[in-house]
Amino acid sequence: MIEKSVRPVKLSNIRINDEFWGSYIKLVREQVIPYQWEALNDRVEGADKSYCIQNFRRAAGIEEGEFNGFVFQDSDLYKWIEAAAFSLEMQPDSELEEWADSVIDLMEKAQQPDGYLDTYYILKEPDKRFTNLMNNHELYCMGHMVEAAVAYHNATGKDQMLNIARRFVECGMTHIGPERGKIKGYPGHEVLELALIKLYDLTRDTRYKDFAKYLIDQRGQKPLYFEEEIQKNKNDFGWQNSYNKFQYYQAGLPVREQKVAQGHAVRAVYLYSGMADVAAASDDETLFEACRTLWDNIVNKQMYVTGGIGATSNGEAFTFDYDLPNDTNYAESCASIGLIFFARRMFEISKDARYINVMERVLYNGVISGMSLDGKKFFYVNPLEVDPKACEQDPGKTHIKPERQKWFGCACCPPNIARLLSSIGNYAYEQDRNRLYMNLFVGGEIHTKLKNADLEFKVETNYPWDGKISITNNKPADYELAIRIPDWCEAFTLTSSGKSIPYETERGFAVIKKEFDFGETIVLDLVMETKLIAANPRIREDIGKAAVQRGPLVYCIEENDNGPLLQDIYLDPKEKIHVVYEPKLLGGVNVLTTIAKRISVEDWGDELYRTYKEYTYKDQELRMIPYYAWANRGIGEMIVWVKTFMSRGDVI
């Protein structure tokens, strides 16, 4: 049976008290959410204007004027509300709640009598609603509205936004669907599918589930709705001459026939998340099988070691298996976030830690790399190799920025990062009938009700800087504690009062089944070694190179520490790598150092080519920092995959 028997623990039941994530959550609450509120209100100096709330004011008739910004501008507000909701669920904040309520009032005023609410169409093309599902993001904005509404209801118990969202969804359902006379369409940018399942989970109104299932099942069916829409409404089709064509939208084939992740990466993983949701909500084995195939394709063929996805900027898209260039990629922060959504759903259906292993990789690397350490600047694109000269002077690399930007005109990533980080607790803990899953290692306190137990415990850890996690029970309770043993970990101990405790291994989890005593402390000690990672030699860009990983963190080298021409540095796998915690560096990080070798450029004159002879090298102490923290100390080169001396090896 395909179903989710595992559910996240409510955010309100989790108090995070963690050196690493706590500072992110604090940053999101104290810096990012207020900053983004200012940005949505066009009050940030030197940043591109958002126009987002202005559009709502104008749609509500409170002020005069045109629509401004992208066609999907509304979604920035919804993502912000969702982030605010998660933050409120963890920690009430009356000012923040007032901001949100004020803008929800505005939404209510802007909503049309039939429930319609998309400021672009209200202000700009009121006669053209639902005529360009492929390009114009109405259903995308609807999806984000629904997600935010559900989160805001969960956080505050308030129904106002939920009712707005339900009315908008129902407006959509009167126009789109399988019934005679309705549009046989689906979103060009997916997200509504997964949002509808959230709405169904909350309301148990099966119309939402059925609508989600329709959107999934109808997608890519012949005759192709998007083709008809283009012809009928004379819409543009920018991907006409591309290789992907309708697969840019994951709409060239019925979803169950899609075997390879293709097209716009964010759309893809949002779709796949929705597919997993619908599969679980409707016990659909073939749909879940399609999810598994697409998941495997991503993580086994198309994912960067940082958890980034999307190999090309053109279409912000997947390209093809094993095509993972490091210096022209996209690896959008939002795509990484979407992959985390997909991972969580796959876990909730399968209870398999392998999905959380990927989630952890993505979270600690490709997601948080998107935000500066002060929470004020953001990357869309997360390259694995940067030469600032190329970003400026090679037109094929100008999408790669060597420093994070303040606020984009298209500001999808910053609020998306905010909503993920402020709901991190949901990703850390999930619960089954009588089992608690500890998926991520986050210090703090948690209490929740299982079927036969009320549990309450405290977690103390210095993760990801070391692998020791202490879990102290504050209540005697009989339950199963399933602790994920990360895939990077090759040895661990589980003890209580210094003695090993028994556990069973189940799909990547160590499961402790016992009566926990009051005050009993379980200590998980994950042996955390620095390791070199090799890439499958089908990836042409990474052959002869290694990445460095310690625990969940992928490392990189920066010009700031190591001088320019990073490509001339060779790692020597025989050299020891040292770990030093530097509390003042980059908010406190473990720096890795090793003796590497650097090609002597001085050995060369002006000539570009010469008869081959072995390079001469200089020893260089190489300093490596966590990838997520790069580009926080000015502009310079950076690389993740470092050249490595290859022996001629054993010939087979």
Next chain:
Amino acid sequence: MIEKSVRPVKLSNIRINDEFWGSYIKLVREQVIPYQWEALNDRVEGADKSYCIQNFRRAAGIEEGEFNGFVFQDSDLYKWIEAAAFSLEMQPDSELEEWADSVIDLMEKAQQPDGYLDTYYILKEPDKRFTNLMNNHELYCMGHMVEAAVAYHNATGKDQMLNIARRFVECGMTHIGPERGKIKGYPGHEVLELALIKLYDLTRDTRYKDFAKYLIDQRGQKPLYFEEEIQKNKNDFGWQNSYNKFQYYQAGLPVREQKVAQGHAVRAVYLYSGMADVAAASDDETLFEACRTLWDNIVNKQMYVTGGIGATSNGEAFTFDYDLPNDTNYAESCASIGLIFFARRMFEISKDARYINVMERVLYNGVISGMSLDGKKFFYVNPLEVDPKACEQDPGKTHIKPERQKWFGCACCPPNIARLLSSIGNYAYEQDRNRLYMNLFVGGEIHTKLKNADLEFKVETNYPWDGKISITNNKPADYELAIRIPDWCEAFTLTSSGKSIPYETERGFAVIKKEFDFGETIVLDLVMETKLIAANPRIREDIGKAAVQRGPLVYCIEENDNGPLLQDIYLDPKEKIHVVYEPKLLGGVNVLTTIAKRISVEDWGDELYRTYKEYTYKDQELRMIPYYAWANRGIGEMIVWVKTFMSRGDVI
């Protein structure tokens, strides 16, 4: 004194009888020129239409209709006439001459009463002549017309086209120039500058030289003409937001202040060639110094090992020093040809073989790679690394074609290759007062008059397959024979009847000063070894790799010979490389073979990343073919720079 004391030997004085070049010249005469004539007349099935001659018919009023094709379409015809002229100069062909005469008649009919002749403006925007020098290629077409007219006059003695061209130039000079009321402009796409010097050399009319000098000196001066033109005529400026801006046209700075080759590569080298011409024609030391600086920048910082230039497809342009990506580059065939023009002029001024060494590299690799071995298909773009999947599915690489194309809508390269190959003799031999320079090694016969001697000799060689060149004098004569000793050659002998003969070394030439006897044979034996080439480690893409070169030929490996995943192959510098001449392969080539090692991909499962360990390898006999001959056996991977085992080396 800056002047050209060296001039090419006339094509009519050279009879080529050479296995390698003879077949190219035959191909150009028998296949390429007739094929292109058909193409210009829109009679090639399955190829894009040219519309070129149709435009002339319409401009001449012989048929009704619009202009079709690119704004520079006329230039295709002129390049074709120039190629035909070179071919006619070597070997008369009445049918070919009739074709050319017929179209010259057409040109005459199309020429306007004031001398104007550009079919785009005549047919499409008659009121807009000379209002968009920056983008619309009028002066570019004028330049190619002049070059063709000079060549056709030299070949046939006929004046008709020469007069047409002079009238057009003079029309241009009435509108453009330093005098009050004239346009203070210059070509957006350079070539007219060098063409005017050809016209001056032929006619000795100094107005042409002065006009060329004006175009060079005025370029990039403030106030910038192009800026004024954009404002005045409301023209588009597509490079507004690019890094290059006006340097796309080499017009952002006065030419003497340009230190780095920048912008559109073909335009750049055509400009630099014109600069060298003007420097020599007007004894301009500062201008020649600028040429030297730009030359050095190209060959020491921005040239591929194949002689290709232009690192990016965006603008078909140079990027920055040491930025030489192999799989996203442009390296347009025409840019290589332009670099050869530049090289010849630098040699003619300096008499230094270093310019010819580059010319040879470009000619044997980056130029002839542009044409298929049957002369029917052409590359614009000459990559050094190709993965056909990427050409199809990675939008950043779709400009890279894995096979040559029939005839492009923009067909600059095919006729440009044709005109170069049919004038190869001009590049092989140049003469000074009493010295003959043998720059390239081409079998055949040559006779020419020097100041004090009539020389006549026969060259026999199997170059580039071996390094032996026999020169048999057919006339006793007292002169200096300066033979270039290629930079790839580390040892050579010069003998007559088995005995060494004395020579002096001068700027890369072995100069024999003697009375040559009738029937005396001088044998130059260049030791031709296969060598590995290393690239300057400032070029990030080539670090840890080697290219293979034998004589002037750069080699590559193809999937056809070596299987897919070429990037997984490691050269072992310690292994011997064998040379085998294979007469039936690719028109007859030396194949190189060696034992290389290939990473065992089978050693990997489905996982994308794993803990690093040494690769295991399989031995593989690697077959290498000359780069110019790649992609003549179907579609597949290709690479020039092959990974190479690096030792940990001596640490300094």
